[in-house]
Amino acid sequence: MPEILTYSFMQRAFIAGIMVALICPSIGIFIVLRRLSMIGDTLSHVALAGVAAGMLGGVYPVYSALVFSVVAALGVEQLRKTYKDYAELSIAIVLSTGIGLATILISMGNANAAIFSYLFGSIALVSSKDVLVVVILSIIILVSILLLYRGLFYISFDEEAASLSGVPVKWMNIYFIILIAGTISVAMRIVGILLVSSLMVVPVAASLQIAKSFKAAWFYSVIFGLLSVIIGLTLSFYADLAPGGTIVLSAVGILVGVFIVQGLSRSITNNRSYESSWEKI
Amino acid sequence: MKTVVEAKNISFKYDVVPVLEDANLTVYEGDFMGIVGPNGSAKSTLIKLLLGLLKPQQGEIYLMDKSLQNFKEWHSIGYISQKVKGFNNSFPATVEEIVAANLYKEMGVFKFIRAKHREKIDEVLDIVGMTDYKKRLIGSLSGGQQQRIFIARTLISNPQIIFMDEPLVGVDLESEERFYRLMEKLNKDLGITLIMVSHDIGVITERTNRVACVGKRQVFVHDSKTFNNEEYIKSVYGDKIKLLHHRH
Numbered sequence: 051m052p053e054i055l056t057y058s059f060m061q062r063a064f065i066a067g068i069m070v071a072l073i074c075p076s077i078g079i080f081i082v083l084r085r086l087s088m089i090g091d092t093l094s095h096v097a098l099a100g101v102a103a104g105m106l107g108g109v110y111p112v113y114s115a116l117v118f119s120v121v122a123a124l125g126v127e128q129l130r131k132t133y134k135d136y137a138e139l140s141i142a143i144v145l146s147t148g149i150g151l152a153t154i155l156i157s158m159g160n161a162n163a164a165i166f167s168y169l170f171g172s173i174a175l176v177s178s179k180d181v182l183v184v185v186i187l188s189i190i191i192l193v194s195i196l197l198l199y200r201g202l203f204y205i206s207f208d209e210e211a212a213s214l215s216g217v218p219v220k221w222m223n224i225y226f227i228i229l230i231a232g233t234i235s236v237a238m239r240i241v242g243i244l245l246v247s248s249l250m251v252v253p254v255a256a257s258l259q260i261a262k263s264f265k266a267a268w269f270y271s272v273i274f275g276l277l278s279v280i281i282g283l284t285l286s287f288y289a290d291l292a293p294g295g296t297i298v299l300s301a302v303g304i305l306v307g308v309f310i311v312q313g314l315s316r317s318i319t320n321n322r323s324y325e326s327s328w329e330k331i
Numbered sequence: 332m333k334t335v336v337e338a339k340n341i342s343f344k345y346d347v348v349p350v351l352e353d354a355n356l357t358v359y360e361g362d363f364m365g366i367v368g369p370n371g372s373a374k375s376t377l378i379k380l381l382l383g384l385l386k387p388q389q390g391e392i393y394l395m396d397k398s399l400q401n402f403k404e405w406h407s408i409g410y411i412s413q414k415v416k417g418f419n420n421s422f423p424a425t426v427e428e429i430v431a432a433n434l435y436k437e438m439g440v441f442k443f444i445r446a447k448h449r450e451k452i453d454e455v456l457d458i459v460g461m462t463d464y465k466k467r468l469i470g471s472l473s474g475g476q477q478q479r480i481f482i483a484r485t486l487i488s489n490p491q492i493i494f495m496d497e498p499l500v501g502v503d504l505e506s507e508e509r510f511y512r513l514m515e516k517l518n519k520d521l522g523i524t525l526i527m528v529s530h531d532i533g534v535i536t537e538r539t540n541r542v543a544c545v546g547k548r549q550v551f552v553h554d555s556k557t558f559n560n561e562e563y564i565k566s567v568y569g570d571k572i573k574l575l576h577h578r579h
């Protein structure tokens with residue numbers, strides 16, 4: 051066993067991290083395709099308020115974050131109906147509420163170090179209870195996606211046609227936004243509230259560059275998410291850095307790598323066709 | 332003749348301005364009906380009302396003899412919307428995945444594509460002549476090809492009626508001809524009732540058997556053979572307008 055895995059806290063971090071790496075991009079792909087990239091940030095700021103409230107009230111912060119972000123998710127859905135043509139307005143309203151609330155709740159308490167670990171992620175502080183909650187919630191989220199992905203796929207492509215062919219659009223939209231809230235609460239322990247939405251979006255961005263089908267897009271997103279988490283946790287361990295930062299920067303690194311490989315292979319094929327067109331002459 | 336679509340005295344407004352008032356429309360089985368009318372005359376709105384995507388403030392709509400509230404056989408209705416081409420061209424989905432999406436109700440709980448679904452996909456791609464493009468990304472096809480994919484997507488659920496909102500926008504003459512030949516196949520050979528919006532009055536009256544004109548918040552149906560262009564313009568624009576004749 052590599053040295054890094056002999057520490058039980060690292061084992062816990064890897065188990066939780068791998069679960070997070072599976073769910074974040076799986077949810078993220080639908081967020082990106084539906085152009086909802088801001089929603090992750092919004093709900094995670096509300097989750098921060100939830101964490102602060104949990105610490106003040108002596109409730110396990112993952113639970114209070116879950117409650118806060120689910121309520122916020124439903125709020126976004128409701129406001130979206132009120133501001134039909136200004137979808138981003140509903141997001142901005144909830145975002146402002148979340149930050150305002152978080153600021154007040156944090157300044158009321160005095161647990162700044164603990165708040166920090168939720169903001170930027172932590173590996174040393176992941177308890178067995180955290181791991182258990184992360185694993186159970188992640189499995190619920192994964193199974194939900196497996197059951198819903200065809201409907202979500204169709205809604206992302208063409209909402210009207212989806213509804214006509216029997217996809218329960220309204221119900222699925224609500225469930226989807228709750229899944230986003232759940233994912234944030236699950237992922238924040240490892241990646242940190244500030245970076246959860248990056249882990250939802252960046253691996254998908256890399257995957258979209260190369261995917262030749264929806265299935266492939268999903269597959270690559272998850273692979274890139276897993277790689278980011280494994281590399282990020284390892285870096286975090288050896289360099290003693292906050293895991294949220296190392297994970298997300300690994301994801302960005304993978305994205306840059308994809309760009310470079312793509313650029314190279316494009317110039318190679320261009321050269322080839324250039325040469326072969328010369329041969330013909 | 333069997334009635335398959337019926338709108339009785341429907342009135343509809345988006346906010347306060349009425350766009351349809353007391354309008355009626357009947358479509359018979361086997362019809363190929365064109366819908367024409369000026370921009371903003373409520374052609375798309377009419378189709379959305381018939382499909383239950385919008386609810387009329389007044390009036391009743393029947394599909395295949397059932398009022399919309401009780402209508403359940405949505406698989407037998409196809410719809411190709413006006414903005415279907417407005418999708419994001421980098422959407423990572425293959426032709427096969429897009430066409431399969433319409434099998435939603437037929438796939439089991441886990442929504443796996445089974446052998447019988449694959450056969451169905453091949454069959455409809457063959458009808459629209461796009462078999463070779465099955466694995467291609469939808470965004471990498473031309474507008475006319477994409478449109479044939481959307482027709483295939485509709486066909487996969489064995490529709491009896493297909494609604495199309497301006498399917499010919501941005502399609503060149505050759506593809507237009509191809510499109511009408513395909514429509515004839517669907518209409519005559521497969522017995523599918525077709526309802527389509529178009530701005531090309533000359534062509535649509537040649538190809539369809541009946542034409543519904545939408546204008547002045549009303550719907551008037553004509554037999555395509557006796558359709559009179561000048562009368563149409565009077566009926567939907569009013570008498571005030573002068574016809575501008577132009578020669579090329």
Ligand SMILES: Nc1ncnc2c1ncn2[C@@H]1O[C@H](COP(=O)(O)OP(=O)(O)OP(=O)(O)O)[C@@H](O)[C@H]1O
Binds near residue numbers: 374
């Ligand atoms: N979502 C909406 N909210 C408010 N008004 C609308 C909406 N959609 C359409 N309208 C209005 O209703 C009227 C009918 O619109 P509709 O789209 O049905 O016209 P159309 O005949 O399909 O036009 P076109 O030929 O341009 O496609 C128009 O005046 C339009 O401005």
Ligand SMILES: [Mg+2]
Binds near residue numbers: 376
């Ligand atoms: Mg229209």
